[in-house]
Amino acid sequence: MSNIPAELRFAESHEWARLESDGTVTxxxxxxxxxxxxxxxxxxxxxxxxxxxxxxxxxxxxxVKAASDIYAPIGGEVIAVNExxxxxxxxxxxxxxxxxxxxxxxxxxxxxxxLLDAAGYQAAIGE
Amino acid sequence: xxxxxxxxxxxLALGAKTVDFGGWDMPLHYxxxxxxxxxxxxxxxxxxxxxxTVIDINGRDATAWLQNLLANDVARLDSVGKALYxxxxxxxxxxxxxxxxxxxxxxxxxxxxAATRAKVLAWLKAQQSGxxxxxxxxxxxxxxxxxxxxxxxxxxxxxxASRAALIRALRPFEGIADGDxxxxxxxxxxxxxxxxxxxxxxxxTFYNDLVGAGIAPxxxxxxxxxxxxxxxxxxxxxxxxxxxxLTSNLGWSIAWEPAEREFIGRAGLLAEIEQGVKEKxxxxxLEERGVLRAHQVVRVAGIGEGEITxxxxxxxxxxxxxxxxxxxxxxxxxxxxIRGKWYPVRVVKPTFVRHGKILI
Numbered sequence: 001m002s003n004i005p006a007e008l009r010f011a012e013s014h015e016w017a018r019l020e021s022d023g024t025v026t027x028x029x030x031x032x033x034x035x036x037x038x039x040x041x042x043x044x045x046x047x048x049x050x051x052x053x054x055x056x057x058x059x060x061x062x063x064v065k066a067a068s069d070i071y072a073p074i075g076g077e078v079i080a081v082n083e084x085x086x087x088x089x090x091x092x093x094x095x096x097x098x099x100x101x102x103x104x105x106x107x108x109x110x111x112x113x114x115l116l117d118a119a120g121y122q123a124a125i126g127e
Numbered sequence: 128x129x130x131x132x133x134x135x136x137x138x139l140a141l142g143a144k145t146v147d148f149g150g151w152d153m154p155l156h157y158x159x160x161x162x163x164x165x166x167x168x169x170x171x172x173x174x175x176x177x178x179x180t181v182i183d184i185n186g187r188d189a190t191a192w193l194q195n196l197l198a199n200d201v202a203r204l205d206s207v208g209k210a211l212y213x214x215x216x217x218x219x220x221x222x223x224x225x226x227x228x229x230x231x232x233x234x235x236x237x238x239x240x241a242a243t244r245a246k247v248l249a250w251l252k253a254q255q256s257g258x259x260x261x262x263x264x265x266x267x268x269x270x271x272x273x274x275x276x277x278x279x280x281x282x283x284x285x286x287x288a289s290r291a292a293l294i295r296a297l298r299p300f301e302g303i304a305d306g307d308x309x310x311x312x313x314x315x316x317x318x319x320x321x322x323x324x325x326x327x328x329x330x331x332t333f334y335n336d337l338v339g340a341g342i343a344p345x346x347x348x349x350x351x352x353x354x355x356x357x358x359x360x361x362x363x364x365x366x367x368x369x370x371x372x373l374t375s376n377l378g379w380s381i382a383w384e385p386a387e388r389e390f391i392g393r394a395g396l397l398a399e400i401e402q403g404v405k406e407k408x409x410x411x412x413l414e415e416r417g418v419l420r421a422h423q424v425v426r427v428a429g430i431g432e433g434e435i436t437x438x439x440x441x442x443x444x445x446x447x448x449x450x451x452x453x454x455x456x457x458x459x460x461x462x463x464x465i466r467g468k469w470y471p472v473r474v475v476k477p478t479f480v481r482h483g484k485i486l487i
Binding site for chain 2 (some may be wrong): 041042045
């Protein structure tokens with residue numbers, strides 16, 4: 001059974017989103033996602049300044065096994081990417097809720113409410 | 128649900144994540160395939176490969192039959208225990224399967240791939256007429272591959288004195304029976320190691336003994352990255368019926384002499400040589416970050432295009448490597464398209480790692 005922190009919101013495509021006190025939103029992939037991917041060996045990060053709509057492909061996580069798109073769980077402008085993942089992509093396996101991938105300035109915070117809460121995500125992944 | 132080996136429940140108990148491979152539910156990894164890969168290169172690991180097909184061959188014409196069937200020549204196996212690798216070709220020279228043939232007391236033992244089982248057996252049957260030969264498939268047997276620099280020592284320590292002595296005496300590419308066990312110094316990882324074929328009812332106990340001795344359970348994920356680093360082809364990916372050994376880096380496995388040996392596919396191969404062999408299977412190394420994958424397009428400036436047949440991340444090199452089929456005139460540089468962008472790659476001989484050492 002995977003770890004699903006109660007304070008986070010989740011997309012059905014397995015990204016987590018956390019609303020920070022400054023109004024930005026931090027994004028990563030869930031424990032369930034990293035487990036399914038296996039050993040992550042490369043992360044293709046989005047460019048800072050890029051604007052995504054909710055559900056847009058916003059990067060790629062490659063494990064030894066396969067490449068998987070990461071989707072923007074809500075719309076917004078990328079204001080930071082986690083450069084540490086370039087040298088240490090395995091951080092996504094080791095600490096999926098510590099190793100964030102990018103931060104967004106949301107275009108519409110209400111989109112967060114459309115995401116799943118922890119219980120909803122747990123049900124979605126059948127746990 | 129796919130077919131399962133006798134060790135399936137034990138794999139699950141050991142935490143295996145399973146994957147479909149050629150109709151079989153097989154362990155992909157037991158936690159981290161990269162970790163399992165490193166274990167095999169530095170120490171040793173055990174793979175359940177019981178999904179592969181064991182075929183025992185006997186009869187007066189066994190040698191003549193295999194000399195007709197195989198591109199390599201079993202006459203080279205001049206004593207019991209010797210083994211060789213060979214492609215099994217169709218009339219055009221396309222590869223139906225690749226296999227290892229061991230010479231045994233009774234005749235020969237072939238180990239062929241899992242996914243090709245039905246068509247290989249149909250082919251063998253179709254080629255049987257005119258030869259006094261019998262073959263028997265052995266689903267009653269399990270196959271464990273224990274691979275890595277420590278594999279022979281660690282396995283020998285677990286077995287009877289006679290089997291331990293056999294393991295110490297085995298030379299590379301030899302396989303000898305001891306009672307109802309068959310112990311071979313062969314493998315698919317580029318490391319020293321053993322492949323042990325044993326009665327299925329003994330498999331669970333032996334596998335537990337191996338794990339108890341600290342030998343890491345290892346899955347098909349690590350097996351794939353290990354064989355890719357070793358430059359070994361995977362049937363169905365790097366070789367198939369639409370390509371010959373000549374365009375698959377397997378020219379060495381065709382025994383042209385004696386010239387009068389008319390093996391199936393010989394004429395097709397000679398015709399290809401006559402017309403000029405147009406492609407070759409090479410290794411690629413991506414110097415930038417990213418991962419090469421099967422079916423990505425490769426272009427060679429001024430020469431043409433080709434395709435990656437197998438690609439992954441190499442845990443030993445910490446970069447991505449691949450096998451690719453490219454135009455014969457390809458030099459030492461090419462470019463690969465990954466998600467719409469072109470990345471430069473180095474073209475190398477497709478043996479990246481052997482016996483723990485990086486060769487490129």
